[in-house]
Amino acid sequence: MAAEGGRAKPLAQSRMENFRKVRTSEEEMPLPFPDLPPDVVEMKVKEGSKIRNLMNFAMAQMELKGRRQIVFSGCGRAVTKTITCVEIMKRKLGGLHQVTKVRYKTVLEVWESQDQPAHGPAQNLTVHKNVPSICILLSRDPLDPNQTGYQPPEPRHEAGEDTLGCSSKGLKRPLPPPCEELLPKKLQGHCDHQPHPAVTPREPEQPRGSWTTTTAPRCNASSIRRDGFAPSLLE
Numbered sequence: 001m002a003a004e005g006g007r008a009k010p011l012a013q014s015r016m017e018n019f020r021k022v023r024t025s026e027e028e029m030p031l032p033f034p035d036l037p038p039d040v041v042e043m044k045v046k047e048g049s050k051i052r053n054l055m056n057f058a059m060a061q062m063e064l065k066g067r068r069q070i071v072f073s074g075c076g077r078a079v080t081k082t083i084t085c086v087e088i089m090k091r092k093l094g095g096l097h098q099v100t101k102v103r104y105k106t107v108l109e110v111w112e113s114q115d116q117p118a119h120g121p122a123q124n125l126t127v128h129k130n131v132p133s134i135c136i137l138l139s140r141d142p143l144d145p146n147q148t149g150y151q152p153p154e155p156r157h158e159a160g161e162d163t164l165g166c167s168s169k170g171l172k173r174p175l176p177p178p179c180e181e182l183l184p185k186k187l188q189g190h191c192d193h194q195p196h197p198a199v200t201p202r203e204p205e206q207p208r209g210s211w212t213t214t215t216a217p218r219c220n221a222s223s224i225r226r227d228g229f230a231p232s233l234l235e
Contacts, residue, residue, distance in 0.1 A: 019111040019125055027106040031071060033099065033137050041067060045074035045082040054085050062093060068140045075105045075133035086136045090154060096138045100149040105133040 031042065041061050043054055061067045070089075074082030090096050106128055113123040137143075143150060 018114050020114060021109055022112045022124075023110040025108045026075060027108070029103075029105060029133075031073075032101040032103065032135055033071070036071075036137075037069065040069050040071060042071045042073060043085065045072060045078045045085060047077045047081070049078070049081065051081065051085060051088070055088055058085070058089060059092065062089070070138050071135060072138070073133070073135045076107065076131040079132060079134050082134055082136065086138065089138060095153045096140060097143040097153055098151040099137045099139075099143055099147060100151070101135045101137075102149075103133050103135075104130050107131050 031040075041058070043058055045054060058070060058072075062070060072082050072086050086098070090098070107130075109127040109129065111125040111127065113125070115123075145152070
């Protein structure tokens with residue numbers, strides 16, 4: 001164990017900190033699909049590949065050049081991106097037969113030492129890694145449905161539609177259930193038999209700081225008595 005900053009690290013990890021990766025290469029393996037045409041297009045997906053660039057080239061091969069089959073392959077961290085490209089093409093074209101094969105592939109990594117020796121070349125370290133790999137064949141022509149990894153074609157979805165056949169612009173939220181459905185059954189029966197109290201409207205409150213004015217009754221000159229007072233004022 002090597003100690004650094006008061007923390008112990010494994011010896012192999014402390015040694016690898018002095019190396020940097022300079023080259024990575026994959027083992028060349030034939031495609032696991034028999035009876036493929038010699039000019040079949042293979043899309044080798046890498047970890048740093050851009051999905052937009054891959055799909056532009058692949059769609060041009062299938063639509064403009066009239067290719068009948070295409071293969072997507074990737075290994076390691078590129079497996080997820082490979083599956084994403086396949087699903088995009090199946091969604092856009094539709095009617096494609098699919099065969100998926102999973103296997104392991106050997107990846108060769110070359111690491112170079114950062115500590116340059118005084119005499120002689122730099123020390124290199126070669127690492128062999130076995131990583132999962134995936135190969136997916138998409139074909140317009142029917143394939144053998146009895147082979148392992150076969151998937152039948154899916155219906156084509158138009159632009160703006162999801163897998164449920166609904167337009168993305170016309171989605172509506174379902175209405176919430178009534179209040180009675182949210183209550184337990186015991187409370188529902190109690191609420192059904194109990195009458196609802198009558199609600200009396202409240203009188204509007206007077207704003208603070210305001211004065212209430214009353215209008216005095218009008219009296220005509222004919223209703224004034226001889227003593228000078230109106231009858232309504234004496235009552």
